[in-house]
Amino acid sequence: xxxxxxxxxxxxxxxxxxxxxxxxxxxxxxxxxxxxxxxxxxxxxxxxxxxxxxxxxxxxxxxxxxxxxxxxxxxxxxxxxxxxxxxxxxxxxxxxxxxxxxxxxxxxxxxxxxxxxxxxxxxxxxxxxxxxxxxxxxxxxxxxxxxxxxxxxxxxxxxxxxxxxxxxxxxxxxxxxxxxxxxxxxxxxxxxxxxxxxxxxxxxxxxxxxxxxxxxxxxxxxxxxxxxxxxxxxxxxxxxxxxxxxxxxxxxxxxxxxxxxxxxxxxxxxxxxxxxxxxxxxxxxxxxxxxxxxxxxxxxxxxxxxxxxxxxxxxxxxxxxxxxxxxxxxxxxxxxxxxxxxxxxxxxxxxxxxxxxxxxxxxxxxxxxxxxxxxxxxxxxxxxxxxxxxxxxxxxxxxxxxxxxxxxxxxxxxxxxxxxxxxxxxxxxxxxxxxxxxxxxxxxxxxxxxxxxxxxxxxxxxxxxxxxxxxxxxxxxxxxxxxxxxxxxxxxxxxxxxxxxxxxxxxxxxxxxxxxxxxxxxxxxxxxxxxxxxxxxxxxxxxxxxxxxxxxxxxxxxxxxxxxxxxxxxxxxxxxxxxxxxxxxxxxxxxxxxxxxxxxxxxxxxxxxxxxxxxxxxxxxxxxxxxxxxxxxxxxxxxxxxxxxxxxxxxxxxxxxxxxxxxxxxxxxxxxxxxxxxxxxxxxxxxxxxxx
Amino acid sequence: xxxxxxxxxxxxxxxxxxxxxxxxxxxxxxxxxxxxxxxxxxxxxxxxxxxxxxxxxxxxxxxxxxxxxxxxxxxxxxxxxxxxxxxxxxxxxxxxxxxxxxxxxxxxxxxxxxxxxxxxxxxxxxxxxxxxxxxxxxxxxxxxxxxxxxxxxxxxxxxxxxxxxxx
Numbered sequence: 001x002x003x004x005x006x007x008x009x010x011x012x013x014x015x016x017x018x019x020x021x022x023x024x025x026x027x028x029x030x031x032x033x034x035x036x037x038x039x040x041x042x043x044x045x046x047x048x049x050x051x052x053x054x055x056x057x058x059x060x061x062x063x064x065x066x067x068x069x070x071x072x073x074x075x076x077x078x079x080x081x082x083x084x085x086x087x088x089x090x091x092x093x094x095x096x097x098x099x100x101x102x103x104x105x106x107x108x109x110x111x112x113x114x115x116x117x118x119x120x121x122x123x124x125x126x127x128x129x130x131x132x133x134x135x136x137x138x139x140x141x142x143x144x145x146x147x148x149x150x151x152x153x154x155x156x157x158x159x160x161x162x163x164x165x166x167x168x169x170x171x172x173x174x175x176x177x178x179x180x181x182x183x184x185x186x187x188x189x190x191x192x193x194x195x196x197x198x199x200x201x202x203x204x205x206x207x208x209x210x211x212x213x214x215x216x217x218x219x220x221x222x223x224x225x226x227x228x229x230x231x232x233x234x235x236x237x238x239x240x241x242x243x244x245x246x247x248x249x250x251x252x253x254x255x256x257x258x259x260x261x262x263x264x265x266x267x268x269x270x271x272x273x274x275x276x277x278x279x280x281x282x283x284x285x286x287x288x289x290x291x292x293x294x295x296x297x298x299x300x301x302x303x304x305x306x307x308x309x310x311x312x313x314x315x316x317x318x319x320x321x322x323x324x325x326x327x328x329x330x331x332x333x334x335x336x337x338x339x340x341x342x343x344x345x346x347x348x349x350x351x352x353x354x355x356x357x358x359x360x361x362x363x364x365x366x367x368x369x370x371x372x373x374x375x376x377x378x379x380x381x382x383x384x385x386x387x388x389x390x391x392x393x394x395x396x397x398x399x400x401x402x403x404x405x406x407x408x409x410x411x412x413x414x415x416x417x418x419x420x421x422x423x424x425x426x427x428x429x430x431x432x433x434x435x436x437x438x439x440x441x442x443x444x445x446x447x448x449x450x451x452x453x454x455x456x457x458x459x460x461x462x463x464x465x466x467x468x469x470x471x472x473x474x475x476x477x478x479x480x481x482x483x484x485x486x487x488x489x490x491x492x493x494x495x496x497x498x499x500x501x502x503x504x505x506x507x508x509x510x511x512x513x514x515x516x517x518x519x520x521x522x523x524x525x526x527x528x529x530x531x532x533x534x535x536x537x538x539x540x541x542x543x544x545x546x547x548x549x550x551x552x553x554x555x556x557x558x559x560x561x562x563x564x565x566x567x568x569x570x571x572x573x574x575x576x577x578x579x580x581x582x583x584x585x586x587x588x589x590x591x592x593x594x595x596x597x598x599x600x601x602x603x604x605x606x607x608x609x610x611x612x613x614x615x616x617x618x619x620x621x622x623x624x625x626x627x628x629x630x631x632x633x634x635x636x637x638x639x640x641x642x643x644x645x646x647x648x649x650x651x652x653x654x655x656x657x658x659x660x661x662x663x664x665x666x667x668x669x670x671x672x673x674x675x676x677x678x679x680x681x682x683x684x685x686x687x688x689x690x691x692x
Numbered sequence: 693x694x695x696x697x698x699x700x701x702x703x704x705x706x707x708x709x710x711x712x713x714x715x716x717x718x719x720x721x722x723x724x725x726x727x728x729x730x731x732x733x734x735x736x737x738x739x740x741x742x743x744x745x746x747x748x749x750x751x752x753x754x755x756x757x758x759x760x761x762x763x764x765x766x767x768x769x770x771x772x773x774x775x776x777x778x779x780x781x782x783x784x785x786x787x788x789x790x791x792x793x794x795x796x797x798x799x800x801x802x803x804x805x806x807x808x809x810x811x812x813x814x815x816x817x818x819x820x821x822x823x824x825x826x827x828x829x830x831x832x833x834x835x836x837x838x839x840x841x842x843x844x845x846x847x848x849x850x851x852x853x854x855x856x857x858x859x
Contacts, residue, residue: 015785024771025730031731034727111711112711182843236843594846628847632847
């Protein structure tokens with residue numbers, strides 16, 4: 001990589017540029033782009049898990065005063081064939097999962113639309129369904145690749161032989177439940193079809209991707225579709241594109257000239273916008289008497305949908321994490337009659353590192369070693385998976401820095417011996433990791449404005465990450481101006497293309513494009529005048545072939561478990577991360593502790609309970625699906641160590657949006673073991689699992 | 693059935709006709725275009741729609757508009773005086789107690805309502821002394837703010853912001 005840019009604004013704790021609009025509630029989210037004549041859409045969802053629609057009576061719905069259109073498989077516009085069956089909305093009579101969209105009502109108000117949807121009468125020919133993931137599910141298969149393009153299985157050396165010969169072994173199975181992303185802003189679209197163009201105000205992590213997909217499905221040129229997303233209320237992987245956006249566009253097509261709003265209800269989000277697959281993970285570790293790993297085997301069983309395959313890369317982090325000469329990872333899928341799983345914050349790393357880091361804790365104890373010392377002994381010198389050197393890897397520094405700050409060195413490893421007012425106390429540690437992803441396809445323009453200001457344009461999107469602020473800082477340094485001289489435009493597909501806000505890749509991908517545009521501008525216009533403009537794109541990075549690039553971290557948790565009730569509380573968490581240069585310490589800390597808080601939530605609460613009789617999530621709202629609330633979080637902090645990495649990108653930064661959730665639940669589970677002596681290997685850590 | 697009601701929102705009087713099924717939240721968002729209160733769950737489970745309703749914090753998705761004819765509502769937009777933010781709002785910015793921002797207006801209104809409750813001596817689940825004045829420890833703040841969910845995980849910064857604003 002040539003030349004890190006000189007950090008001036010980068011590294012400054014700038015306040016969120018859009019903060020004022022957010023604390024007053026005046027920042028407009030998708031569903032808030034309403035006009036006086038906006039119509040509202042409400043979907044009809046399948047009430048069987050598998051089968052065929054044999055009849056649909058829309059008479060009563062259509063007769064209701066205020067109803068503008070009722071869309072059914074019989075009258076919906078035919079979509080162009082696509083490669084995503086989830087988006088083939090109203091395309092057939094087949095029902096592939098309960099909750100699938102099978103019709104919709106468009107009406108003058110939300111109340112009328114909902115009433116009309118309720119009035120649609122549907123009959124089905126039901127087929128037997130299977131919605132339950134089991135380790136011995138019939139028809140487990142190996143996908144061609146796991147998300148996005150990793151090999152499904154890997155083997156190095158002779159793991160079985162090494163395990164048989166190992167002085168110390170651990171062989172355990174860990175499970176994580178189905179979890180739903182649940183951003184606070186429900187997925188929403190306001191769609192307007194007018195004069196052969198379609199405008200979508202959309203709650204999305206990828207305006208350009210939505211534009212391209214919708215254009216293809218509806219047979220439009222890409223410049224006939226515009227997707228606008230200035231503010232997005234969280235996504236966590238669920239806001240790529242799902243059937244709801246396609247349906248909103250169909251609704252708009254049914255009432256041309258009128259905007260149509262479709263905001264999902266919280267309940268609908270449990271069947272329409274993806275989730276994290278449940279996982280069943282068997283981990284086998286072998287070590288010598290010296291505490292050095294000789295074998296790692298990580299075998300994963302998880303689910304996908306019969307309708308559409310999504311193969312979570314659960315064991316991929318295990319391939320690069322520790323230096324055992326004999327390693328195996330496998331992924332097997334059960335294709336069920338369920339909605340398709342998708343990305344949820346750190347897909348792969350998050351559930352996979354829960355299992356691996358709990359197993360590492362168990363193995364450290366089996367070897368009689370401190371869990372930090374055990375990890376230090378198994379630190380690889382080069383990436384075990386690729387054989388490449390790491391561009392930078394500071395896991396051990398994170399572990400040691402965290403140990404000092406957390407007070408780890410005074411820790412007595414004996415489990416179940418610290419008691420205070422009826423509570424058992426313990427502490428735990430786990431490692432975090434996340435790859436440095438760089439996505440192709442971003443471009444940016446820089447234009448000189450009056451008064452020495454610059455307009456910087458790219459279809460990036462801020463889903464809460466702080467991109468509005470951090471991209472302005474990057475542009476400022478790339479142009480060598482103060483950040484308030486940058487007029488940043490993002491969140492609109494009319495701007496130069498941006499890649500998805502996912503995989504913690506935004507800053508790397510968009511920032512590199514901005515830096516490229518700024519460099520081109522400065523070369524072309526040494527004495528710039530108003531109106532001068534230059535463009536750039538995310539350049540190839542030859543160092544990707546030469547180095548393994550990952551961020552690392554160490555997470556520490558203090559846990560108390562009530563001796564009588566089994567209630568688990570987490571009074572303290574500390575994360576120490578090594579993620580290259582930090583663009584904005586204020587928003588970065590929020591990203592880290594936000595991920596850790598979601599990890600705490602995963603550890604203690606989150607569990608989408610599949611009702612196997614009906615094929616739906618029984619606890620499909622916030623009363624039943626618990627996420628961490630304010631009272632669950634006490635002291636939680638994140639710090640980072642200085643890390644210079646000239647290979648990742650011109651900013652020297654690594655993605656930080658997801659690493660905070662990786663390892664957090666393992667740290668909590670390891671601490672709960674230390675508190676109680678009870679090893680819980682199945683998330684979430686609910687009270688009954690600690691009562692024996 | 694439609695009914696005409698009056699609402700005063702952030703000092704502005706409004707006359708509007710609502711379906712008797714319309715919630716106060718939808719009346720504001722869809723009829724009046726007042727979108728500072730957010731819809732996160734529509735079931736009173738997330739707190740994103742919190743406003744000050746006749747002086748007290750309330751989830752407007754659980755209130756029917758027709759039942760609040762003549763109500764006085766203050767949203768997060770109304771708590772700011774133009775460019776000058778309410779101290780709670782300023783503290784949230786100072787402590788980065790927000791990320792995506794969708795729960796934030798509800799957090800703001802809830803915090804303002806919560807401070808008045810504490811000032812009036814209302815105890816919470818974690819209040820040890822039910823008779824004395826309420827001391828707003830971090831534990832009290834977190835407990836009293838737990839009706840407002842934040843999926844981005846800004847809780848620690850929200851508590852820090854309120855702690856400082858109280859000082």
